[in-house]
Amino acid sequence: MLTLSRHTEQRQQQVLSPRLQRAVWLLQLSSTDFAHEVQSALGRNPFLEGDEGDGAEAPPTAGLAPERVVNGMDDGASEYSAQSEASEPSSAAPAADEFAADQPDHGDTGPEGGMVDFADGWHGDGLTRLRRAEDGDIGALELMAAEPTLAAQLHSQLDLLSLPERDAALARAIIESLDDDGYLRTPLEEILELTDLSPPAILPEVMIALKRVQSLEPAGVAARNVAECLTLQLSSIDCPDQRELARRIVNEHMEVLARHDVARMARELQRSPAEVEAVCERIRRLDPRPGWRCGPAQVQYVVPDVIVRKLRGQWTVQLNSAVVPRVRMNRVYAELFQRHRRAEDQALADHLKEARWTLRNVEQRFATILQVTEAIVARQHRFLEHGPMAMRPMGLREIADELGLHESTVSRVTNNKYMMTPLGVFELKYFFSRALTTDSGKTCSGTALRSLIKDMIDAESPDAPLSDADIARQLAQQGVRLARRTVTKYRQLLRIDPIERRRGRVAA
Known part of the structure; x- marks a missing residue:
């Protein structure tokens, strides 16, 4: 027989506050997305203002050591020391006013015979984008020639054809229905409904208009598949x-x-x-x-978060000032609010708390990125010297234990963050790989093995390309035992075609 009973139980569990959850979410964003979030906060918070580089109070990230020396030792130990500001610059690129001061005077002659400096009306913001100093001025971007879009090019070609008004209207309706790839994804029946012609257009007329648009340049436009x-x-x-x-x-x-x-x-x-x-x-x-x-190319550029370079025989890690948002507290507004604060001003009090939290978050974010990058460079300095073959195995826990961080925090810091080195720009996650044991008992990283596989394929005979099994056998002869499926996975990560495709291209 079933009986009902009640009992009490006490439990403890960790719950992330909404603010901490947002901080964790912001930490894993790329620098571009993070800058957009800061710009959004600037727009809605009256206590925050952008630092325009006018000699006012420095942004909160100025307190960080922007450039540090990493003394990489053979045993992997690292030693950090902040350089004096007088010995090395504190930013990756000079400020706009410093750059203008170093340039010779190339001004043009004004109406009164004086020199007109066109650079006076311009200055750069934290994302190095040019903008106008005063409303009504002609911007440099406005002087650039705009590339015509695909629809504009097709319309201009259509204007050169002597078409009846009805046929031209149908062709223009097809042009306006094309997507960015140049395909016609809209069914012809829907285009019939979009056209307002009298008498109504019929499907054969739309087919003729489609063939007419397909005859325009670029070739292949207005295709349906x-x-x-x-x-x-x-x-x-x-x-x-x-x-x-x-x-x-x-x-x-x-x-x-x-x-x-x-x-x-x-x-x-x-x-x-x-x-x-x-x-x-x-x-x-x-x-x-x-x-x-046709149209402007949509290029997504990777902006490095940190810059690594060798100075005086030592590797230095430096924050890229272009990705650090220039934001600060508006002291005048904050002091006025504190002086005249009332109980009904809770909304402004919340804005003030959010402003302080935003500044702390910006500083903590870039301080953590700098610390993690320093630890990576201290362990992977051989990679910077000799290339991928010298990459040592390294896990997230190794960095987390050294810095006193949680492993998930290191994972978020290395997500969508990039390091510029003399060998190129790499994502921070690129430097982490699991350890593989060789027959001699030593360990090597997966990155080094991928580089070795790439070198073996580059050196293969054109008449007899290496299969994945052949590569696995050659690696075993060198003391590294990998399964064929692991070789296949590494080859696919390198975006190298299989043996059948490589053999076919050689035969052609």
Whole structure:
């Protein structure tokens, strides 16, 4: 028989406050996203203001040691010492006013015979973007020529054709329906509904307008799928036989083409593998996204958070001043509020608390990034000297134990953070890899093994490429035992094609 009972129980558990949860979330953001969050806080908080570099109070991150020497020893020990501000610069790049002061006077002659300095109306903010000093001035970005968009180019070509108003309206409706890749994703039936013509347009008219738009440049525009896009570009192949073979491959064997299975296509098309591979190589030169040729290029640049360089025989770690937000407390507003504070001003009190928390968060974020980077450089200084083959195995716990941080904190710090070195720009996570034991009992990192695999493939014979099993056997002969599937994983991380594809390209 079931009975009901009640009892009390006490338990303790850790719960992150909303503010701490937000701090953890901000720590794992990239510097660009973090700068956007700080700019958003500047816009909604009256107690925060941007530091314009006018000689006012320095931002909170100025208290950090911007450049430190890392004395990397052979045993992995590290020693940190802050350099004096007089010996080395405290930022990665000079400030805008310092840069202008070092430049010669290249001003132009004004109406009264004096020199006009065009640099007086300009200054840079914390993200090194130029902006106008006063409203109404002509900005430098406004003087740059704007690249025409895909739709603008197609409309200009359409204007050169002597088309009836009805046909031109249908063609323009198709142009306005194209996406950024240059494809027509909108069904033709919906385009019919968008056009307001009398009498209403019919589907054959829209098909004629589509063919007319597809005849414009760039070739392949207004296609409805990849096969149609490539087919529209096949006219660039001069040989009629190759053009017909390419048309059959694109329209009938697209999936096989994507898998680079030349042998299967050769059997199904009853052609020699050399002919098929030559045509496939010609198809690969076609542009599957013709819309990308027009308009401004959308380039996502990686901005390093720290800069590592060698000075006087020692590796130094320096914060990149371009990614440090220039934000400070508005002391005048804060003092006025504290002097005249009332009970009903709780909203302003919350803004003041948020402003102080934001400043502490900015300082703590970049101090932690600097500490983690210093610990990484102290252990991986051989990599900076000799390259990926000298990378030593290192885990997140090793850095966390040294700095007294939680392992998850180190993981968040190294996420989307980049280090600029003489060898290039690397994500901080690149320097972490698990240890693999060799036959001699020593350990090596996965990064070093990937570099070794890449060197082996680069040195392989063109007539006999190495398979993953061959690479695993050669590594075993050198004392490193890896499973074939591990070699395959490392090869895929290096974005190297398998042996079948490499052999096919060599044969072509």
